[in-house]
Amino acid sequence: MKVILHVDINSFFASCHMAEDKTLENKPVVVAPNKLRSIIVTANYVARKYNIKAGDPLFLAKEKCDSLVVIKSDFSLYVKYAEKFFNLLKKYTNLIEIASIDECFMDVTTTLKNYNSVKELCAIIQKDVLTELQLPVSIGASFNKTFAKIASDLKKPLGITIINEHNYQQVIWPLSIHSVSGLGKKSCNKLNTLEIFTINDLVQYELTSNESLTVFNLITKFKAKLTGNDLKDTIISSDNSIKSIGNEETFEKDFILYEDINNFFKKISNHISLRLKNRVVVGNVIYFTIKYADQNTKKITRQIKLKDYTSDANVIYKNAINLFEKYWNNKAIRLLGVGVSNLLNKFEQKEQISLNEIMSNNKIKNITTKISKITNSKVITGDRFLEEKYINDQQNKYIEADKVKVKKGR
Structure with missing residues:
Protein backbone atom coordinates (compact mmCIF):
# COMPACT_ATOMS: atom_id res chain seq x y z
CA MET A 1 0.00 0.00 0.00
CA LYS A 2 1.26 3.45 -0.93
CA VAL A 3 2.21 6.14 1.56
CA ILE A 4 1.27 9.63 0.43
CA LEU A 5 1.92 12.85 2.31
CA HIS A 6 0.15 16.16 1.92
CA VAL A 7 2.42 18.97 3.12
CA ASP A 8 0.72 22.33 3.65
CA ILE A 9 2.45 25.53 4.76
CA ASN A 10 0.44 27.18 7.54
CA SER A 11 -0.80 30.74 6.81
CA PHE A 12 1.65 30.79 3.91
CA PHE A 13 1.67 34.44 2.86
CA ALA A 14 1.94 35.72 6.43
CA SER A 15 4.56 33.07 7.24
CA CYS A 16 6.74 34.20 4.31
CA HIS A 17 6.81 37.76 5.64
CA MET A 18 7.55 36.49 9.16
CA ALA A 19 10.40 34.33 7.86
CA GLU A 20 11.81 37.37 6.06
CA ASP A 21 11.37 39.77 8.99
CA LYS A 22 12.18 38.27 12.40
CA THR A 23 10.70 41.31 14.20
CA LEU A 24 7.22 40.05 13.24
CA GLU A 25 7.51 37.01 15.51
CA ASN A 26 4.66 36.74 18.04
CA LYS A 27 2.90 39.74 16.46
CA PRO A 28 -0.60 39.65 14.91
CA VAL A 29 0.04 39.83 11.16
CA VAL A 30 -2.36 40.02 8.23
CA VAL A 31 -1.69 40.30 4.52
CA ALA A 32 -3.93 42.84 2.79
CA PRO A 33 -3.74 46.06 0.78
CA ASN A 34 -3.84 48.95 3.25
CA LYS A 35 -6.79 50.53 1.47
CA LEU A 36 -10.32 51.62 2.21
CA ARG A 37 -12.12 48.52 0.99
CA SER A 38 -9.39 45.97 1.66
CA ILE A 39 -10.22 42.37 2.49
CA ILE A 40 -7.76 40.27 4.47
CA VAL A 41 -6.04 37.66 2.34
CA THR A 42 -4.54 35.70 5.22
CA ALA A 43 -3.97 36.08 8.95
CA ASN A 44 -1.27 34.43 11.02
CA TYR A 45 -2.20 32.37 14.06
CA VAL A 46 -1.51 35.20 16.50
CA ALA A 47 -4.05 37.36 14.65
CA ARG A 48 -6.54 34.49 14.64
CA LYS A 49 -6.60 34.60 18.44
CA TYR A 50 -8.38 37.95 18.00
CA ASN A 51 -10.98 36.22 15.81
CA ILE A 52 -9.43 37.73 12.69
CA LYS A 53 -9.56 35.57 9.60
CA ALA A 54 -9.20 35.61 5.82
CA GLY A 55 -12.09 37.37 4.13
CA ASP A 56 -12.67 39.86 6.96
CA PRO A 57 -12.77 43.57 6.10
CA LEU A 58 -9.52 45.17 7.21
CA PHE A 59 -11.21 48.01 9.11
CA LEU A 60 -13.09 45.50 11.31
CA ALA A 61 -9.88 43.59 11.99
CA LYS A 62 -8.20 46.81 13.14
CA GLU A 63 -11.07 47.38 15.55
CA LYS A 64 -10.54 43.93 17.04
CA CYS A 65 -6.77 44.40 17.40
CA ASP A 66 -5.18 47.85 17.52
CA SER A 67 -1.66 46.35 17.32
CA LEU A 68 -2.42 44.56 14.06
CA VAL A 69 0.46 44.55 11.55
CA VAL A 70 -0.78 44.95 7.96
CA ILE A 71 1.54 43.88 5.14
CA LYS A 72 0.97 44.29 1.42
CA SER A 73 1.09 41.16 -0.76
CA ASP A 74 4.47 40.42 -2.34
CA PHE A 75 4.09 37.67 -4.90
CA SER A 76 7.78 37.55 -5.78
CA LEU A 77 8.50 36.79 -2.13
CA TYR A 78 5.94 33.97 -2.12
CA VAL A 79 7.41 32.45 -5.29
CA LYS A 80 10.89 32.61 -3.76
CA TYR A 81 9.81 30.69 -0.67
CA ALA A 82 7.70 28.25 -2.71
CA GLU A 83 10.72 27.38 -4.82
CA LYS A 84 12.86 26.85 -1.72
CA PHE A 85 10.10 24.76 -0.15
CA PHE A 86 9.67 22.39 -3.10
CA ASN A 87 13.42 22.15 -3.65
CA LEU A 88 13.88 21.14 -0.02
CA LEU A 89 11.24 18.41 -0.27
CA LYS A 90 12.94 16.89 -3.31
CA LYS A 91 15.66 15.45 -1.10
CA TYR A 92 13.02 13.07 0.29
CA THR A 93 11.43 12.04 -3.02
CA ASN A 94 11.19 13.11 -6.66
CA LEU A 95 7.53 12.08 -6.73
CA ILE A 96 6.04 15.48 -5.85
CA GLU A 97 2.74 16.81 -7.16
CA ILE A 98 2.27 20.54 -6.68
CA ALA A 99 -1.29 21.30 -5.57
CA SER A 100 -0.79 25.08 -5.25
CA ILE A 101 1.90 27.58 -4.31
CA ASP A 102 1.97 26.39 -0.68
CA GLU A 103 1.05 22.72 -0.72
CA CYS A 104 1.96 19.46 -2.40
CA PHE A 105 1.56 15.70 -2.36
CA MET A 106 4.57 13.43 -1.92
CA ASP A 107 4.75 9.70 -2.65
CA VAL A 108 7.19 8.44 0.04
CA THR A 109 6.42 4.73 -0.33
CA THR A 110 10.01 3.94 -1.34
CA THR A 111 11.58 6.59 0.91
CA LEU A 112 9.96 5.11 3.99
CA LYS A 113 12.38 2.17 4.13
CA ASN A 114 15.02 4.59 5.44
CA TYR A 115 12.90 5.57 8.47
CA ASN A 116 11.40 3.80 11.45
CA SER A 117 7.86 4.98 10.82
CA VAL A 118 5.63 7.34 8.85
CA LYS A 119 5.38 9.58 11.89
CA GLU A 120 9.16 9.84 12.19
CA LEU A 121 9.49 10.83 8.52
CA CYS A 122 6.75 13.45 8.86
CA ALA A 123 8.38 14.90 11.97
CA ILE A 124 11.77 15.11 10.22
CA ILE A 125 10.27 16.88 7.18
CA GLN A 126 8.34 19.26 9.39
CA LYS A 127 11.45 20.14 11.43
CA ASP A 128 13.57 20.48 8.29
CA VAL A 129 11.20 23.02 6.67
CA LEU A 130 10.90 24.98 9.91
CA THR A 131 14.65 25.03 10.54
CA GLU A 132 15.78 25.80 7.00
CA LEU A 133 13.01 28.13 5.86
CA GLN A 134 11.28 29.20 9.10
CA LEU A 135 7.99 28.03 7.58
CA PRO A 136 5.54 26.00 9.71
CA VAL A 137 3.87 23.09 7.93
CA SER A 138 1.12 20.63 8.72
CA ILE A 139 1.40 17.14 7.26
CA GLY A 140 -1.25 14.55 6.54
CA ALA A 141 -0.21 10.99 5.75
CA SER A 142 -2.41 8.31 4.25
CA PHE A 143 -2.76 5.75 1.48
CA ASN A 144 -4.45 8.15 -0.97
CA LYS A 145 -4.41 11.87 -1.77
CA THR A 146 -7.95 12.59 -0.57
CA PHE A 147 -7.33 11.28 2.95
CA ALA A 148 -3.85 12.88 3.14
CA LYS A 149 -5.30 16.26 2.19
CA ILE A 150 -8.09 16.03 4.79
CA ALA A 151 -5.59 14.85 7.41
CA SER A 152 -3.29 17.85 6.96
CA ASP A 153 -6.21 20.17 7.74
CA LEU A 154 -7.10 18.48 11.04
CA LYS A 155 -4.19 19.85 13.11
CA LYS A 156 -2.84 23.35 12.48
CA PRO A 157 -0.33 24.83 12.91
CA LEU A 158 2.54 22.32 12.91
CA GLY A 159 0.29 19.27 13.01
CA ILE A 160 0.91 15.69 11.93
CA THR A 161 -2.06 13.37 11.30
CA ILE A 162 -1.84 9.81 10.03
CA ILE A 163 -4.83 8.10 8.43
CA ASN A 164 -4.52 4.41 7.66
CA GLU A 165 -6.78 1.56 6.55
CA HIS A 166 -7.65 0.84 10.18
CA ASN A 167 -8.77 4.28 11.36
CA TYR A 168 -10.08 6.20 8.34
CA GLN A 169 -13.72 5.36 9.00
CA GLN A 170 -13.48 6.61 12.58
CA VAL A 171 -11.46 9.75 11.77
CA ILE A 172 -12.63 10.80 8.31
CA ILE A 235 -1.09 8.41 -8.42
CA ILE A 236 1.29 11.34 -7.98
CA SER A 237 1.66 13.47 -11.12
CA SER A 238 5.09 15.10 -11.39
CA ASP A 239 3.99 17.34 -14.28
CA ASN A 240 4.05 20.70 -12.50
CA SER A 241 4.64 22.93 -15.49
CA ILE A 242 3.19 26.42 -15.66
CA LYS A 243 -0.28 26.47 -17.22
CA SER A 244 -0.88 30.23 -17.40
CA ILE A 245 0.56 33.60 -16.47
CA GLY A 246 -1.71 36.50 -15.60
CA ASN A 247 -2.46 39.45 -13.36
CA GLU A 248 -5.63 40.66 -11.69
CA GLU A 249 -6.16 43.89 -9.78
CA THR A 250 -9.03 45.04 -7.58
CA PHE A 251 -9.33 48.81 -7.69
CA GLU A 252 -9.76 51.02 -4.65
CA LYS A 253 -11.85 53.37 -6.80
CA ASP A 254 -14.03 51.94 -9.54
CA PHE A 255 -12.81 52.40 -13.12
CA ILE A 256 -15.23 54.05 -15.54
CA LEU A 257 -13.05 56.19 -17.85
CA TYR A 258 -11.74 54.41 -20.95
CA GLU A 259 -8.40 56.21 -20.68
CA ASP A 260 -7.75 54.71 -17.23
CA ILE A 261 -8.79 51.27 -18.44
CA ASN A 262 -6.61 51.47 -21.54
CA ASN A 263 -3.56 52.52 -19.49
CA PHE A 264 -4.17 49.59 -17.16
CA PHE A 265 -4.23 47.13 -20.08
CA LYS A 266 -0.95 48.54 -21.44
CA LYS A 267 0.77 48.35 -18.06
CA ILE A 268 -0.41 44.84 -17.26
CA SER A 269 0.42 43.52 -20.76
CA ASN A 270 4.01 44.75 -20.41
CA HIS A 271 4.30 43.06 -17.03
CA ILE A 272 2.92 39.74 -18.32
CA SER A 273 5.22 39.88 -21.35
CA LEU A 274 8.25 40.32 -19.08
CA ARG A 275 7.24 37.34 -16.93
CA LEU A 276 6.69 35.16 -20.01
CA LYS A 277 10.12 36.04 -21.37
CA ASN A 278 11.80 35.49 -18.00
CA ARG A 279 10.37 31.97 -17.96
CA VAL A 280 11.16 31.34 -21.65
CA VAL A 281 7.53 30.52 -22.44
CA VAL A 282 5.01 31.61 -25.05
CA GLY A 283 1.24 31.17 -25.26
CA ASN A 284 -1.52 31.38 -27.84
CA VAL A 285 -4.59 31.99 -25.66
CA ILE A 286 -5.12 35.52 -24.37
CA TYR A 287 -7.89 36.22 -21.89
CA PHE A 288 -9.28 39.07 -19.86
CA THR A 289 -11.31 39.02 -16.65
CA ILE A 290 -13.74 41.68 -15.46
CA LYS A 291 -15.90 42.23 -12.40
CA TYR A 292 -18.28 45.16 -12.27
CA ALA A 293 -18.79 47.40 -9.24
CA ASP A 294 -22.28 45.98 -8.80
CA GLN A 295 -21.92 43.53 -5.88
CA ASN A 296 -24.43 41.14 -7.47
CA THR A 297 -22.25 40.43 -10.51
CA LYS A 298 -19.66 37.68 -10.74
CA LYS A 299 -16.31 37.73 -12.48
CA ILE A 300 -16.51 37.21 -16.23
CA THR A 301 -13.66 35.79 -18.31
CA ARG A 302 -13.41 35.84 -22.09
CA GLN A 303 -10.58 34.55 -24.26
CA ILE A 304 -9.27 34.39 -27.81
CA LYS A 305 -7.01 31.76 -29.36
CA LEU A 306 -4.27 33.06 -31.66
CA LYS A 307 -2.79 31.36 -34.68
CA ASP A 308 0.76 31.93 -33.44
CA TYR A 309 2.33 31.65 -29.99
CA THR A 310 3.58 34.89 -28.48
CA SER A 311 5.14 36.64 -25.51
CA ASP A 312 4.99 40.07 -27.14
CA ALA A 313 3.50 42.83 -24.98
CA ASN A 314 1.86 44.62 -27.92
CA VAL A 315 0.15 41.45 -29.14
CA ILE A 316 -1.13 40.72 -25.64
CA TYR A 317 -2.35 44.29 -25.20
CA LYS A 318 -4.14 44.54 -28.57
CA ASN A 319 -5.99 41.26 -28.17
CA ALA A 320 -6.90 41.88 -24.52
CA ILE A 321 -8.22 45.40 -25.14
CA ASN A 322 -10.17 44.20 -28.19
CA LEU A 323 -11.83 41.54 -26.06
CA PHE A 324 -12.59 44.12 -23.42
CA GLU A 325 -14.14 46.54 -25.92
CA LYS A 326 -16.28 43.75 -27.31
CA TYR A 327 -17.75 42.72 -23.95
CA TRP A 328 -17.66 45.85 -21.75
CA ASN A 329 -21.16 47.18 -21.00
CA ASN A 330 -19.90 50.68 -20.03
CA LYS A 331 -20.58 50.10 -16.33
CA ALA A 332 -18.14 50.89 -13.51
CA ILE A 333 -15.44 48.26 -13.01
CA ARG A 334 -14.17 46.91 -9.69
CA LEU A 335 -11.62 44.33 -11.00
CA LEU A 336 -9.71 43.71 -14.21
CA GLY A 337 -7.28 40.99 -15.20
CA VAL A 338 -5.29 39.86 -18.22
CA GLY A 339 -3.49 36.59 -18.84
CA VAL A 340 -1.88 34.25 -21.34
CA SER A 341 -2.49 30.50 -21.25
CA ASN A 342 -1.88 27.32 -23.26
CA LEU A 343 1.82 27.88 -22.64
CA LEU A 344 4.79 26.15 -24.21
CA ASN A 345 8.45 26.58 -23.47
CA LYS A 346 10.33 27.78 -26.53
CA PHE A 347 11.78 24.32 -27.17
CA GLU A 348 8.33 22.77 -27.46
CA GLN A 349 7.10 25.49 -29.84
CA LYS A 350 6.32 24.02 -33.24
CA GLU A 351 7.64 26.25 -36.02
CA GLN A 352 7.70 25.98 -39.81
CA ILE A 353 11.24 25.35 -41.01
CA SER A 354 12.62 25.08 -44.51
CA LEU A 355 13.92 21.94 -46.23
CA ASN A 356 17.49 23.28 -45.95
CA GLU A 357 17.06 23.74 -42.18
CA ILE A 358 15.73 20.18 -41.87
CA MET A 359 18.73 18.80 -43.80
CA SER A 360 21.11 20.88 -41.72
CA ASN A 361 19.56 19.69 -38.47
CA ASN A 362 19.72 16.06 -39.60
CA LYS A 363 23.42 16.41 -40.51
CA ILE A 364 24.22 17.89 -37.08
CA LYS A 365 22.29 15.09 -35.39
CA ASN A 366 24.16 12.41 -37.37
CA ILE A 367 27.53 13.98 -36.52
CA THR A 368 26.84 14.19 -32.77
CA THR A 369 25.56 10.60 -32.78
CA LYS A 370 28.76 9.31 -34.45
CA ILE A 371 31.03 11.24 -32.08
CA SER A 372 29.08 9.92 -29.11
CA LYS A 373 29.62 6.32 -30.28
CA ILE A 374 33.35 6.84 -30.90
CA THR A 375 34.04 8.57 -27.56
CA ASN A 376 31.52 6.47 -25.60
CA SER A 377 30.13 9.69 -24.10
CA LYS A 378 27.14 11.86 -24.77
CA VAL A 379 27.80 14.74 -27.17
CA ILE A 380 25.15 17.40 -27.73
CA THR A 381 24.92 20.76 -29.46
CA GLY A 382 24.72 24.07 -27.61
CA ASP A 383 21.02 24.41 -28.51
CA ARG A 384 20.31 20.90 -27.26
CA PHE A 385 22.20 21.67 -24.04
CA LEU A 386 20.04 24.75 -23.46
CA GLU A 387 16.92 22.69 -24.18
CA GLU A 388 17.83 19.99 -21.68
CA LYS A 389 18.89 22.58 -19.13
CA TYR A 390 15.53 24.27 -19.47
CA ILE A 391 13.57 21.04 -19.21
CA ASN A 392 15.47 20.11 -16.05
CA ASP A 393 15.27 23.59 -14.57
CA GLN A 394 13.09 23.43 -11.49
CA GLN A 395 12.28 27.15 -11.44
CA ASN A 396 9.34 26.84 -13.82
CA LYS A 397 7.89 23.68 -12.29
CA TYR A 398 6.70 25.01 -8.98
CA ILE A 399 3.67 27.19 -9.61
CA GLU A 400 0.82 25.45 -11.43
CA ALA A 401 -0.74 28.71 -12.56
CA ASP A 402 1.61 31.66 -12.19
CA LYS A 403 -1.00 34.32 -11.51
CA VAL A 404 -0.44 37.38 -9.41
CA LYS A 405 -3.67 36.83 -7.53
CA VAL A 406 -3.67 35.67 -3.96
CA LYS A 407 -6.17 33.21 -2.56
CA LYS A 408 -7.83 33.89 0.75
CA GLY A 409 -6.44 31.99 3.69
CA ARG A 410 -2.91 31.31 2.48
Missing part, protein backbone atom coordinates in the same frame (compact mmCIF):
# COMPACT_ATOMS: atom_id res chain seq x y z
CA TRP A 173 -16.22 9.67 7.91
CA PRO A 174 -17.78 11.77 10.74
CA LEU A 175 -16.44 14.98 9.15
CA SER A 176 -18.52 17.44 7.14
CA ILE A 177 -18.57 17.03 3.36
CA HIS A 178 -17.20 20.59 3.22
CA SER A 179 -13.85 19.18 4.37
CA VAL A 180 -13.46 17.18 1.13
CA SER A 181 -11.24 18.82 -1.47
CA GLY A 182 -13.07 19.07 -4.78
CA LEU A 183 -16.54 19.38 -3.26
CA GLY A 184 -17.38 23.03 -3.72
CA LYS A 185 -20.19 25.05 -2.19
CA LYS A 186 -22.66 24.31 -4.99
CA SER A 187 -21.99 20.57 -4.89
CA CYS A 188 -22.32 20.51 -1.10
CA ASN A 189 -25.62 22.40 -1.31
CA LYS A 190 -26.87 19.88 -3.85
CA LEU A 191 -25.85 16.99 -1.58
CA ASN A 192 -27.49 18.68 1.42
CA THR A 193 -30.85 18.50 -0.38
CA LEU A 194 -30.39 14.71 -0.30
CA GLU A 195 -29.76 14.81 3.48
CA ILE A 196 -26.04 14.29 2.88
CA PHE A 197 -24.14 16.42 5.40
CA THR A 198 -21.23 14.24 6.52
CA ILE A 199 -18.78 12.03 4.68
CA ASN A 200 -20.48 9.06 6.34
CA ASP A 201 -23.80 10.18 4.85
CA LEU A 202 -22.20 10.28 1.42
CA VAL A 203 -20.54 6.86 1.50
CA GLN A 204 -23.69 5.24 2.92
CA TYR A 205 -26.03 6.89 0.42
CA GLU A 206 -27.79 4.41 -1.83
CA LEU A 207 -28.18 5.66 -5.38
CA THR A 208 -31.42 5.01 -7.24
CA SER A 209 -32.46 5.17 -10.87
CA ASN A 210 -34.26 8.43 -10.09
CA GLU A 211 -31.03 10.37 -9.49
CA SER A 212 -29.96 12.92 -12.08
CA LEU A 213 -26.82 12.10 -14.04
CA THR A 214 -24.97 14.96 -12.32
CA VAL A 215 -25.81 13.70 -8.82
CA PHE A 216 -25.12 10.09 -9.80
CA ASN A 217 -21.65 10.92 -11.16
CA LEU A 218 -20.84 13.22 -8.21
CA ILE A 219 -21.69 10.66 -5.54
CA THR A 220 -20.09 7.78 -7.42
CA LYS A 221 -16.83 9.71 -7.86
CA PHE A 222 -16.46 10.80 -4.25
CA LYS A 223 -17.76 7.56 -2.77
CA ALA A 224 -14.83 5.79 -4.49
CA LYS A 225 -12.35 8.33 -3.11
CA LEU A 226 -13.75 8.29 0.42
CA THR A 227 -13.84 4.52 0.69
CA GLY A 228 -10.27 4.21 -0.57
CA ASN A 229 -11.29 2.51 -3.80
CA ASP A 230 -10.15 5.08 -6.35
CA LEU A 231 -6.84 3.82 -7.74
CA LYS A 232 -6.22 7.13 -9.55
CA ASP A 233 -6.25 8.84 -6.15
CA THR A 234 -2.93 7.17 -5.33
